């Protein structure tokens with residue numbers, strides 16, 4: 001029995017830091033989800049069991065709807081508390097930017113959870129607006145329209161206004177304002193206009209270019225003055241309702257936010273004084289998620305809390321507006337990432353491991369060994385702490401010489417294999433000798449990384465974790481069981497795409513970034529499940545079909561203490577089938593089957609195939625078109641799933 005307990009796993013994987021109270025570990029070493037950050041919990045291994053019972057294969061996205069609701073409530077309360085604490089004169093009217101997660105069930109849940117606070121929606125494109133219009137019913141809540149707009153976009157906003165909705169068209173460039181006024185002219189309703197200001201304040205982090213003078217969106221100061229004049233000339237000065245800015249997503253440093261809010265508040269106050277009955281200041285998105293739990297200004301972190309964010313915004317607006325003697329605006333924010341990142345977990349199964357030194361077999365000298373093998377063995381057998389680095393360098397030298405000999409045809413495969421195995425054994429001893437020391441030389445650190453296993457995982461980085469591949473964004477990853485056993489290996493994760501980039505080789509750490517993840521040794525026939533966390537924002541929709549791996553299966557769950565497992569499955573969304581992903585690239589499944597039948601018939605006629613065998617293979621082909629795109633590990637590595645209890 002190891003004396004590694006779940007508390008040790010909590011610390012090892014920093015669960016309490018990045019988990020924000022939503023995740024924990026049971027005494028039997030399973031990962032727990034606490035959707036409401038209280039005693040109610042869901043064991044992820046129970047979900048895996050349930051998925052097997054339902055024959056729902058991994059990879060699987062699990063959405064915790066109560067957690068989503070908790071995020072909505074938490075963000076609203078943060079602003080409400082800050083407003084109350086400071087006797088601020090306006091209210092908070094947040095909106096959810098649909099682009100961050102468009103899944104209907106997610107958007108519906110957010111609107112429903114946000115009802116008490118008139119939480120609204122933000123649309124950045126025509127499809128998003130059409131979805132938002134139909135879902136939105138609360139006349140108090142806002143629909144904010146960002147992004148470039150054409151006539152039909154504006155016409156739909158007009159429809160919304162006619163239905164009594166508070167739809168605010170945020171003008172991204174001047175022509176859009178003229179266009180909007182034209183479409184609304186003689187319609188009998190006034191548009192509600194917002195202006196996106198281009199701030200000088202610029203963020204840090206991966207999305208810094210969303211702000212600053214060279215941003216893609218927003219009006220310059222000269223444009224703002226012209227917009228004001230245009231509105232006055234049209235007799236619509238009071239249609240201007242909102243000032244908007246957006247400094248980019250995942251802003252790591254609170255000072256960026258404060259600076260931008262102060263600058264935008266100044267614009268708000270000055271525009272107000274130019275005779276516009278403004279009522280809203282929209283601070284955009286940018287509220288970050290502390291993916292690594294380090295509470296720093298590192299790209300994948302934030303150096304502030306949600307409450308600090310809300311207080312700083314309320315305070316900064318108040319300070320500027322008071323100094324300008326302008327009434328406090330209602331505050332709008334467009335937090336997407338911070339609302340949806342936590343609510344979903346991706347569960348994948350490992351199905352193999354590539355180990356450098358997999359053959360633990362003791363290698364002993366034989367009389368047939370070429371001199372290089374004997375020399376290397378001698379080094380391995382006489383490793384000394386005192387001369388360890390010298391030993392390492394000698395071993396490296398021999399390995400290089402062996403490679404040269406191999407290139408020249410002077411070394412056979414058996415000898416080369418022995419050299420490599422002994423070399424990795426030496427490397428492992430070397431890493432052990434430096435373990436726990438205050439100073440570890442760079443070359444030994446590199447050795448440790450090189451010694452890491454590659455855990456093969458049944459998923460696609462390109463479908464499920466695109467920002468990791470594209471931007472190096474970090475997500476917490478860890479096993480969801482065996483967390484009461486000491487992990488004895490270090491590994492990177494590789495996916496099943498035929499792409500060397502399809503891997504996860506950077507991991508969250510409190511200091512900097514880790515190159516390998518501590519894991520348990522993978523054993524054939526023993527299921528090993530990994531969880532990818534905080535991936536509920538952006539990843540679902542940005543994922544692509546590289547290698548034609550399609551959307552993954554989904555399970556939507558709600559807490560329910562009346563149920564044995566503590567939850568119920570509200571909905572299952574099947575992932576893409578082979579046929580579905582093929583048809584997205586113009587393959588017609590009927591045509592595919594027809595052609596295969598013709599080839600099979602021909603083979604039967606030519607006596608290459610027996611008719612019964614041919615028909616069976618053809619049946620399988622047609623069935624496979626209806627199956628999941630990922631590996632079916634059930635037949636390979638496990639006895640068949642036991643019958644349902």
Ligand SMILES: *Cc1c(COP(=O)(O)O)cnc(C)c1O
Nearest residue numbers: 246249250285286334335336337
């Ligand atoms: C993307 C975007 C958001 C959402 O940003 P988060 O950082 O995810 O909260 C909000 N507003 C606008 C204008 C955006 O483009």
